[in-house]
Amino acid sequence: xxxxxxxxxxxxxxxxxxxxxxxxxxxxxxxxxxxxxxxxxxxxxxxxxxxxxxxxxxxxxxxxxxxxxxxxxxxxxxxxx
Numbered sequence: 508x509x510x511x512x513x514x515x516x517x518x519x520x521x522x523x524x525x526x527x528x529x530x531x532x533x534x535x536x537x538x539x540x541x542x543x544x545x546x547x548x549x550x551x552x553x554x555x556x557x558x559x560x561x562x563x564x565x566x567x568x569x570x571x572x573x574x575x576x577x578x579x580x581x582x583x584x585x586x587x588x
Contacts, residue, residue, distance in 0.1 A: 540582060 508516075 540579075544579075
């Protein structure tokens with residue numbers, strides 16, 4: 508290995524460590540928010556479901572659910588700053 512290869516490898520390892528730490532922080536924030544929502548009794552919006560699946564299983568978009576969704580989005584936007 509040449510010197511430039513070693514330097515590039517070291518840079519990639521540092522970047523990888525930084526990204527792993529960033530992921531761990533975000534995963535922890537996500538876990539904390541889920542715990543908070545569970546303890547408060549707030550329903551987490553099932554965003555991964557397609558609209559036709561939501562209709563089949565009876566999930567309706569109520570004003571309360573919309574408020575919770577807006578609150579979740581506000582919290583997420585504050586975390587991402």
